Amino acid sequence: MGKLTVGALRAVLVVVLAGTVFVQAGMVWALGHDPEEGALPLTPLRLVTIVGMVTAQVAAVCVWRLVTMARRGTVFSDAAFRYVDGVIGAVVAASALWFTVTALNAPAQREDPGVTVIMGGIGLAVLGVALFAYVLRTLLAQAVARHEEASRMEAELHEVI
DSSP states (O other): OOHHHHHHHHHHHHHHHHHHHHHHHHHHHHHHSOGGGTOOOOOHHHHHHHHHHHHHHHHHHHHHHHHHHHHHTOOSSTHHHHHHHHHHHHHHHHHHHHHHHHHHHGGGGTTOTHHHHHHHHHHHHHHHHHHHHHHHHHHHHHHHHHHHHHHHHHHHHHHHO
């Protein structure tokens, strides 16, 4: 992975992390403020928004760790699975949260149910991203197995020589 690619990806991850933390802090402050001074009530959509940003943060941290491992050449190890599983879990959680938003929004869309159908389709697409990541995890498992086998065979070759 090139330095420019790593730098660009890390810049995006920093923006995502900083942005979500900033928005979360603002929302928590507004929710915890004195109600007489204009505090926001804790609604299900606000709670889902806060938790949804946590899923983005978890995914960003896991991707950061995977990029670091790729730069060091250690991504083909068992330690990488923890971070890949973290990304998959975060995306599945984000999909579940989106389905929750869809369900919360559905009563307001009785006159135009197409919006609910489109939102459900978006939830399925997000779930598809998790399935895609799972396929990539399977490919990583195969690569790790081949890497370990190659290392073992190289060690045997060195013993013979």
